[in-house]
Amino acid sequence: MNELELLQQLALGNRDAFTAIYQQYHGGIYNYLLKFTRNPALTEDLVHDVFLKIWEIRAQLDIKSSFAAYLYRLARNTALTQLNRIALFDTIRDEVMHRTSLGIDDQSLMNAVEAKQYEELLHKAINSLPPQRREAFILCRQEGRSYEEAAALMNISRNTFKQHLSLAVKSIREYLLEHGNISLLILLVSLK
Numbered sequence: 001m002n003e004l005e006l007l008q009q010l011a012l013g014n015r016d017a018f019t020a021i022y023q024q025y026h027g028g029i030y031n032y033l034l035k036f037t038r039n040p041a042l043t044e045d046l047v048h049d050v051f052l053k054i055w056e057i058r059a060q061l062d063i064k065s066s067f068a069a070y071l072y073r074l075a076r077n078t079a080l081t082q083l084n085r086i087a088l089f090d091t092i093r094d095e096v097m098h099r100t101s102l103g104i105d106d107q108s109l110m111n112a113v114e115a116k117q118y119e120e121l122l123h124k125a126i127n128s129l130p131p132q133r134r135e136a137f138i139l140c141r142q143e144g145r146s147y148e149e150a151a152a153l154m155n156i157s158r159n160t161f162k163q164h165l166s167l168a169v170k171s172i173r174e175y176l177l178e179h180g181n182i183s184l185l186i187l188l189v190s191l192k
Helices: 003-011 017-039 041-057 067-103 113-125 131-142 147-154 157-181 181-188
Strands: none
Touching: 003 017, 017 067, 041 067, 041 147, 041 157, 113 131, 113 181, 131 147, 131 157, 147 157
């Protein structure tokens, strides 16, 4: 089957076509992304995210020129988005570490009213999540379960679990930014 036929079959939901595309491009995408991340584990996660995205949008794929060019552009954008997210977390973590090194702990960052406000906002943010995202967040972030253990409890794949958790954290972060202040966001990140 040529690439055009594979893409047509992929659009119809053919898993064999998806597997063929995955096997054909996995190594190249991995090596390409490794240059960005210099981290094999992160790179593998990004490769899975890229191919998950391809599967999710398979029916809408409208490749004008080269599928390879499209795939590499998607991989690059996925990597840059994730690296920017990591940079933001690093910045916030550095701020928490700086405050901690000055002897300012979480309790002195907030008075009792702010602590109560944080708990209420976090509870509201968690309750506003769709059921699977809420469950993913609670299992991993509040109960401390591993991705594999939580995914097994939810009866979903590790990658699907990771996606639910990522979207849950993003939604909670956006909720806190909209309804709270930066110290609440810093505390959420420090709970990671």
